[in-house]
Amino acid sequence: MARWQPNAAQRLAAAALDLFEEQGYERTTVIEIAQRAGLTKSTFFRYFPDKREVLFGGGTMTALLIEGIAAAPAGAGPVETVAHALEAIGREAFTPDRREFSARRQAVLAAHSELREREALKELALTAAMVDALERRGVPALTARVAAQLGALAWKIAYERWIESADDFGALARRALTEVHKASARC
Known part of the structure; x- marks a missing residue:
């Protein structure tokens, strides 16, 4: 995964928004958000405490x-x-x-x-x-x-x-x- 790329928080927010639109907020997981952004779950939690906060x-x-x-x-x-x-x-x-x-x-x-x-x-x-x-x-x-x-x-x-x-x-x-x-x- 491309963890070194810049703007991880923005990439996570963009990925979350895409997924929330595609499959709904409730059905989207942190792991899916991180994967869509090309990052790991631990990177997600470095920036946000939960999936609600990502937006x-x-x-x-x-x-x-x-x-x-x-x-x-x-x-x-x-x-x-x-x-x-x-x-x-x-x-x-x-x-x-x-x-x-x-x-x-x-x-x-x-x-x-x-x-x-x-x-x-x-x-x-x-x-x-x-x-x-x-x-x-x-x-x-x-x-x-x-x-x-x-x-x-x-x-x-x-x-x-x-x-x-x-x-x-x-x-x-x-x-x-x-x-x-x-x-x-x-x-």
Whole structure:
């Protein structure tokens, strides 16, 4: 097997998505995913704790989000800081070459309740990571929670729009964040 080839995690995710589409999530095994990717089962478990996690990127998004918040300009307010982080994620994770994979991934998630549950848990973890990162910047706890919740909603809206369009994720995220921020002020 070609264990030395680069991008093992991406190859595993692509193989898993293909198999989930072909034979269903429930009927796909970790061994089949690893074999389809040209890797071993132990390599799979080096990257992912279980087959549910293979479509969720490990901790990559969380790390990018935390880095983006930390790298925001010093004078940025909480919502602007979140916007900065979402734009950074767009540059790194939501590139045009990932759009087709992401659309296929969403279809697989929609078809399997176990994967939708994992997605919801990941969203909660990302929101908590935003809160923590904002608080480390000195944002008061309640303000950090509100900004993080707005950011999470904007992320979800931007992701749905990004899959359907050729637009830049960062621009879509900033626009969605502005929209949800304005809508919350009208509530």
